[in-house]
Amino acid sequence: MIHPTAKIGENISIGENVVIEENVIIGDHVTIGHHVVIKKDTMIGKNVQIGEQTVLGKSPSSNKKMKRKPEKDLEPLMINDHVVVGCNSVIYREVKLNTGVFIGDLASIREKVTIGEDSIIGRNVMVETNTKVGKRVTIQTGTYITADMIIEDEVFIGPCCSTSNDKYMGQGNFKHQGPIIRRGAKIGNNATLLPAVTIGENAIVGAGSVITKDVPAHKTIVGNPGRIIK
Amino acid sequence: MIHPTAKIGENISIGENVVIEENVIIGDHVTIGHHVVIKKDTMIGKNVQIGEQTVLGKSPSSNKKMKRKPEKDLEPLMINDHVVVGCNSVIYREVKLNTGVFIGDLASIREKVTIGEDSIIGRNVMVETNTKVGKRVTIQTGTYITADMIIEDEVFIGPCCSTSNDKYMGQGNFKHQGPIIRRGAKIGNNATLLPAVTIGENAIVGAGSVITKDVPAHKTIVGNPGRIIK
């Protein structure tokens, strides 16, 4: 089902049972897999590939218990040229995927997130709202990127890392701040980053470490709690 | 495809290519996204929202190696009023989602599980069979809730936590028991809880901790292995 208000480019390949809602814009040379759902207003550039069963442009919802209600009047999802999105993924409104970004299968990105040019978001990665990911960043499979986080250019985050943004764990009404990861830092697999820690430029966090304090630039930190080793 | 035996309420919004199997009951003011599959006997209350590509009412299956065979003759999946379910999620038969529950995208809940009123099950959370989650509980993104676990009211579990229920890791024929988390306890991100540990009322488990023994009420525990700090 392609809504009559949708604008579809040339040389497009559209799979079976694809749903394209109102005001969607799709550029030339785009491939859309079977059973993809493209929600209203989504904008897709040229030479983009979307895998099967993926949902693009979802609006957030909430329940009574959630303190942080999703905003209304969100901008559309914008997918730039040469982006690749995997299968069974869910990407929200007001996400911007810059040119050449790769999103793996079974991943999800909440609203108000920007992913910089050529960055890789691995399979099964979840990105929360209001986070900025730089250019040429790699985030490997299964890592969790919390809300209100800053990831600068050329950062490498291994698989299964975990981050958080609320040191009072839902108890207080304090400002939430996720970790800040400076340019070129590398985070080993299954590391745990506490709220608001800064990982300095080119610093290295060992696999399985628990980072409770800021890590200076160019330092290596390992252990639980993390200790600087060089 | 809506099976002729299904009973559908009034003021319903049903997306494209939705499959509704035999004996499904759906209340008034329900929204069902594109490509949703609702398996036979599922009961959905009023003012419920189901996201795209989700499967409701799946029957469990198994292979030769699994010791714990899924039960037959399971009750239907019951979804009460004002529940919100995300996209690409999989919820089994004999799950009960009480009023106001929120289930994120890419989550899955096995059979014989109850989720209490207004609780939040985050994106990509997996809940195993035979577990009870209380009211106003928050389970954040990517956390794993094992089988045979008890989570009381107002518990907060951060993202990417891990739990287990089998201290012999498949070797013996012993009773399985998951962790027991008492009312108001808070668990930091990427914490690891061993089988059968009890986390006392309002206790706090630090991010990245490994909990091998019971934690008394109102205490804070951190580290690997976890040690009480206050």
Added chain:
Amino acid sequence: MIHPTAKIGENISIGENVVIEENVIIGDHVTIGHHVVIKKDTMIGKNVQIGEQTVLGKSPSSNKKMKRKPEKDLEPLMINDHVVVGCNSVIYREVKLNTGVFIGDLASIREKVTIGEDSIIGRNVMVETNTKVGKRVTIQTGTYITADMIIEDEVFIGPCCSTSNDKYMGQGNFKHQGPIIRRGAKIGNNATLLPAVTIGENAIVGAGSVITKDVPAHKTIVGNPGRIIK
């Protein structure tokens, strides 16, 4: 949509809106859930069950930043008799699922992977490319299996474990090697295994441990960093 070149066996149950592409072969007594996508060339044996919304036979893709480009001319996905695959899963070309394998919901397996007879790949498990899993292995929910890994017969891996294969985290052009887990070893939940470590026969890795060095056969190791305790 069933492509006219597909060969479908007898006593098949095919759900609504299933897409079967060219040259697919499906044996007798197979059940395929609603909205399943079976990509071209996939070969499915007898008595196989495929859950709703699953994608079979995906070809890998990449972006400019990925050093390891996926191979072309991959063999088809081969699914042997009596395999069970869950819902919303994504399995690539040149995967071989041997007889009796069980794949949970929301799981994904990359190309050039073999899973041995009767092994269990839990829900939300991600398996990377070029990895070999033996017979009667259990990999529980949410565990991450990196590329270039060897898992021998009868290994047990608990939930949420993490593995890695690149000790230079994307920095160098060195050979990648994932962990090697010898026959009968058991890994506790949320353990972290570093690149190229060998876990010896029947060794036991405690929950939450971080394994930085080889573990001898029959030993038990716990902690961060892991220390042998018996």
